[in-house]
Structure formats: structure tokens, C-alpha cells
Amino acid sequence: MRMTEEDPEHSAAYVQRFRTLAEQGMDLVGEARLVDAMLPRGSRVLDAGCGPGRVGAHLHEVGHHVVGVDADPVLIAAAEEDHPGPRWLVGDLAELDLPAHGIAEPFDAIVCAGNVMAFLAVSTRREVLRRMRAHVAADGRAAIGFGAGRGYEFDDFLADAVAVGWAADLLLSTWDLRPFTPDADFLVAVLRPV
Secondary structure (H helix, E strand, O other), X not given: OHHHHHOOOHHHHHHHHHXXXXXXXXXXXXXXXXXXXXXXXXXXXXXXXXOOOHHHHHHHHOOOEEEEEEOOHHHHHHHHHHOOOOEEEEOOHHHOOHHHHOOOOOEEEEEEOOOHHHHOOHHHHHHHHHHHHHHEEEEEEEEEXXXXXXXXXXXXXXXXXXXXXXEEEEEEOOOOOOEOOOOOOEEEEEEEEO
């Protein structure tokens, strides 16, 4: 939210960037393909930090039940306009309480793409991971990806995840399944609740 307060046009520019990339035929659904491969059709997916909805929209199109949550109302409005079908909600991931919105059933998967974790306030990182953990089914998983050099070291993220009840099933360096290496500049962590 600090970014949008400092630059009120940030959200609109972000929405337009992805609309333009889509018009140019760019592949914008790599994250969704990875999550889709982990699930049977008709699964329940939480798109945590959904932005303008590109990942959740694709998952919905291929047959999953999607709820997307983002703190930015401009991004949620764009998701609703561009991608009807999923349920899009304005909400802070550090205060995530979907049963309060009538969504009580846990999710089969959570996807958190777009460097969301690196944009969180340091004081909320564990709470966001804890809230995600509270919304996933006992046999569910989360796929969380973000880049290096953004103020959240990968080892710190993994330690935070373990501290709140997650275990790492698979670490990748890209959404297209390249193995994670010590010099990777991106992390995709597939986590399971323990």
C-alpha cells in the first residue's frame, strides 16, 4: 500500500502493463500452469495477492474454483472487469479471514505470485504465511514465488514458513520447473502444511 500512496498512478500503470502484454500475445500464465498441474479439475484455489487477476483467471478458465485477494482496490476492480468468474476480494493478506466473507471451505492450493512476499512489510511476513496456512486443506499446497534482491532472503522466507507450519516439498528457480540452485535469482517454493 506504501507504493500506491507514494505513486497514486502505480496501480493503473500496473493494470495497463499486463493488458498490453496480453494484447501482444505474451505468455502470462506460467504460474497458473504450474499450479494447475498440481491439481485435479474443480479444485479450490486461493490467489493470494492476485493483482489484476491474470493467474486466478487462467485457473478459473481451466476449471478450478478461484478466490483472489489483493489489498489494492484498483487491481481488484481490474480483475473484476477483465476476468469475471472468480470471486475477487479486497483484503490484507496479514488479516486474511475468508470465513468472515462466507468462504469457510479450505483451499486445495494457494498461489502467491508476482513478488507479493517481497512487497510485504517485514513485520507481517510470518502472519501472512500463517494466514495462508490457516486457509489451506490438510493435504493442500502453496506455490509461492518471488525474486532475489528484494529485501527478503530466500533462507529467511523458508525459515519463516517452517516457523508457522509449512514444510518445503519442492524448490524451483522458475515457474517452468527449473531446479533451485544456490545462485538462483528467483524462488518458487511449493509448500505443504505440517
